[in-house]
Amino acid sequence: MKKDINSNRYIFLYATILIVIVAVLLAVTALWLQPFQNRNEKNEKRINILTAAGIPDVSTKNAALLFEKHCTSEFMLDENGNPTENDEGLPVFVIDRKTSVIPMQGNGLWGPIWGYLAIASDGKTVVGATFSHKSETPGLGGEITSEKFQGQFARKQIMDNGNLVPIEFDAITGATKTSNGVKEMIDRTLGNYSAYLKKFAARGE
């Protein structure tokens, strides 16, 4: 009996078997690599938080250790800017008991961008910032992850006489949408945290 490889029966059978094999293969790969990927993402978050707070030489290897050492507390804020026990709210990571690192989320040109902004204990001076993105163009919008771009945020003032001022920075040439996204993200996030930040400012004056 010679099989006809163009009969409908054969085609359906072939397609079904192929799809099952591929599905199993991909499922196994995804499950097997999941822990590695999760670890990478968690490490990445720690590196970004520590780097924003100005801790030097954070790498994939020592991130967990340094985070343990420097992150003195992490908590959520309620809408009045007070620490709360709830699981929901605005997260804050405190580094070395003085720098508050706050996470930011926004939109770039092609997809989400996010980052961390570290603010000194006076509540108005930026210590540093880090940014990441999902799908910005390498060499253009992707440059928001470069040290050159991130470095310019240190020592910027976000408060003037107890009021938030919009952040100003040098945008990336050729990446206007991404740069606008970064500005919108920072201004909006600081707006959300203003109650918390104003408490610092009030304490200092």
Place this chain on the structure above:
Amino acid sequence: MSNLKKLVIEPLRKTNPVTVLVLGICSCLAVTAQLKPALVMGASVTIVTALSNLIISLLRKGIPSRIRIIVQLVVVATLVIMIDQFLKAFAYEVSKQLSVYVGLIITNCIIMGRLEAFALSHGPGESFLDGLGNGLGYSLILIIVAFFRELFGSGTLLGYQVIPQSFYEAGYMNNGLMILPPMALIVVGIIIWIQRTRNPEMQENNQN
């Protein structure tokens, strides 16, 4: 033996997928602003073309011709997703830099082109080498374009400063246009021009 060698060497020169067959131009624009993503992209595409050529060649006698394109797509997509997952697990930094382009390898015409034109009608060994050669040919152009774009656009290579500070002090400036996608097309155009000038037999006869 020389025949097999030819399968790998020829796509680097006279049957180059980018400059002669003009395939895979889209990703050539996208990932060549810097050298490092171009290198990883080249390596990923080479792996995918070689392996998909091999797999399709092994399956070629059993694939029903009416659904062969779908079968090819499934094989390529599976390989690409696996590479994406591996990069995310073991080369996180690089996968962040390449971001969406790894997924876009699926749409790279070189891969489907080689599957249709070669793997369906040749044995697994030859097909593997053909895929390897075409992947390398693609990588070669990517690397050349990325080299010039990063050098003149940012003054760096692989992220290291190459053009000395004294040049900048003397008034030299990075060319912002090099970073923008159109410049990739122009650089590819220049490569094609040089290649055709050096190989007159590649020029079409336009005598009418």
